[in-house]
Amino acid sequence: MSLNTATELWRMSATELAEAIRSGQVSSREVIEAHLRRIEAVNNSINAVVISMAEQALKAAKTADRAVAAGADLGPFHGVPFTVKENIDVTGTPTTHGFKALANAYPIRDAPAVERLKAAGGDPDRSHKPSQRRYSLALRE
Numbered sequence: 001m002s003l004n005t006a007t008e009l010w011r012m013s014a015t016e017l018a019e020a021i022r023s024g025q026v027s028s029r030e031v032i033e034a035h036l037r038r039i040e041a042v043n044n045s046i047n048a049v050v051i052s053m054a055e056q057a058l059k060a061a062k063t064a065d066r067a068v069a070a071g072a073d074l075g076p077f078h079g080v081p082f083t084v085k086e087n088i089d090v091t092g093t094p095t096t097h098g099f100k101a102l103a104n105a106y107p108i109r110d111a112p113a114v115e116r117l118k119a120a121g122g123d124p125d126r127s128h129k130p131s132q133r134r135y136s137l138a139l140r141e
Contacts, residue, residue: 009034014080018121021068021079028064028079032057032123035081050086051093053125057081060123075121082122090114090124 009017009031020026036054043049064079084090087097089107096102109115114124 010038014077014082014122017080018077021064022074024068028061028068028123029058031079032061032081035125049125053093056092057123057125064121064123075119077117078121080122081125082117083125084114088114 009026012020017026017031021028021031036052036057039049039052061079067074067078086095089095089109089111091107091110094103094105095107096105110118118124
């Protein structure tokens, strides 16, 4: 697998990224930076990322890269970023369900799916917002 450009990184699957990180073809930091650049490039037009955890992601990438260098046991998704919708609990960020009134609704623990992905070595990014349309339709029924 040739990893010549950052563009290739954001197009790769989670398992491909995990293998590339595990084998040393690419660092977790390079993967995170490629994804952050992609978010920066397209988010103004699609408005999917409402809360970026870029700083936390870069810190986690540094830790992940140290673990690879030390030969530590690595989870199946070690160093791989994943996105989480606003309606799923991630500690350190509000679970707003897309509503401004919930801007201070900080969970005390991660949702089980987030816990499991983190345990597998994944690096969360609180990005995707839920559809406001979904909620407006539910309120009409």
